Amino acid sequence: MLVLALDTATPAVTAGVVRVLLPNELIDAAAGGPATDPVSLLAERSVDDAFGHAEHLMPLATAAVAAAGTSLTELDAVVVGLGPGPFTGLRVGIATAEALGDGLDRPVYGVCSHDALIRSVGALPGPTLVVTDARRREVYVSAYDAAGRRIDGPRVVAPAALPGLIAGLPAAPVAVAGPGAPLAGGELPVLSLGSTAFGLARVAGPELVTGAVPGPLTPLYLRRPDVTVSAGPKSVLR
DSSP, X not given: OEEEEEEOSSSEXXXXXXXXXXXXXXXHHHHTSSOOOSEEEEEEEEEEOTTOHHHHHHHHHHHHHHHTTOOGGGOOEEEEEOOSOOHHHHHHHHHHHHHHHHHHTXXXXXXXXXXXXXXXXXXXXSSEEEEEEEETTEEEEEEEOTTSOEEEEEEEEOGGGHHHHHHTSSSOOSEEXXXXXXXXXXXXXXXXXXXXXXXXXXXXXXXXHHTOOOOOOOOOOOSOOSSOOOOOOOOTTO
């Protein structure tokens, strides 16, 4: 099956097309030789622009679909990162995924963007932190065990609070990953990230291949937006 993967949880606006093998295809592939990875990246396009998610996302998706040699109508599903991330960026990604799902009559699956990042790394050297920039001198952080299972987070904290958070984890992390890793200010080695689109499809893989009904696309804002709707004029009598 062909999957369009979108993520707007970080300044990197990303769209990619991924092929996910169904169980019968995996069996056929295994019969012909070595084990085959059920997820393969066909094309990915990404632009770093913290304030240009709305302008870039659909052109990137269109370019990725064309580079993969397919079309929007041939897609079988859409996967979108739910964050954690900034309010505006996540709204763009989720709204675009929902519009595509409605227009194409395809299921849309949401996954934690930190889970996608850790799955893009490959084999982990041990327990690992994923850190992304939350702005306002804060970071979003999630902790994973050596098998890539999330054991804590995502949370939004100040970098100075990371040592305390780490001290409370079941196992001390041996590495850090994510575009916010430099903000952590620690001495842990930084792991290189792979394809975000690949990671998104990898996380959603079990739901994709079983045809599970998608859950609600609930964004992981973790804090209130900078701008809120006014409750109306205040009374001068108060």
